[in-house]
Amino acid sequence: MAKKLVIKVTAGADAPERCSQAFTVAAVAVASGVEVSLWLTGESAWFALPGRAAEFELPHAAPLPDLLDSLLLGGRVTLCTQCAARRDITEKDVLEGVRIAGAQVFVQEALEDGTQALVY
Numbered sequence: 001m002a003k004k005l006v007i008k009v010t011a012g013a014d015a016p017e018r019c020s021q022a023f024t025v026a027a028v029a030v031a032s033g034v035e036v037s038l039w040l041t042g043e044s045a046w047f048a049l050p051g052r053a054a055e056f057e058l059p060h061a062a063p064l065p066d067l068l069d070s071l072l073l074g075g076r077v078t079l080c081t082q083c084a085a086r087r088d089i090t091e092k093d094v095l096e097g098v099r100i101a102g103a104q105v106f107v108q109e110a111l112e113d114g115t116q117a118l119v120y
Contacts, residue, residue, distance in 0.1 A: 003114035004035040008106065011120060012043030016058045019044055022120035023067040026075065036075035037109050040098075045083040048094040072097040078105070 009022035056064040081102035110117040
């Protein structure tokens with residue numbers, strides 16, 4: 001099993017099942033003791049803002065705020081630099097614990113030994 005899991009979620013409310021899957025897999029991995037780095041890109045970028053996860057709804061899915069909280073506590077959550085800029089999101093806007101970083105950092109994390117990368 002990979003010692004680290006890097007997950008890039010590209011979907012938000014526009015593709016709720018794909019979005020929920022990414023957060024669920026990431027949260028389950030954290031709960032299983034795996035080192036997790038979740039990247040918010042595309043429409044999922046909005047979930048880096050306070051209150052936005054609470055607006056997400058998907059029947060029969062774990063609440064997104066709970067999943068995000070577990071990731072902020074036990075993993076790393078990163079907002080894509082370009083995605084943030086396109087949405088006028090700055091570091092002062094995001095939830096505590098969310099960092100903003102770019103593709104170079106994503107590639108570096110994804111290529112580390114013992115790492116599995118997933119994209120949703």
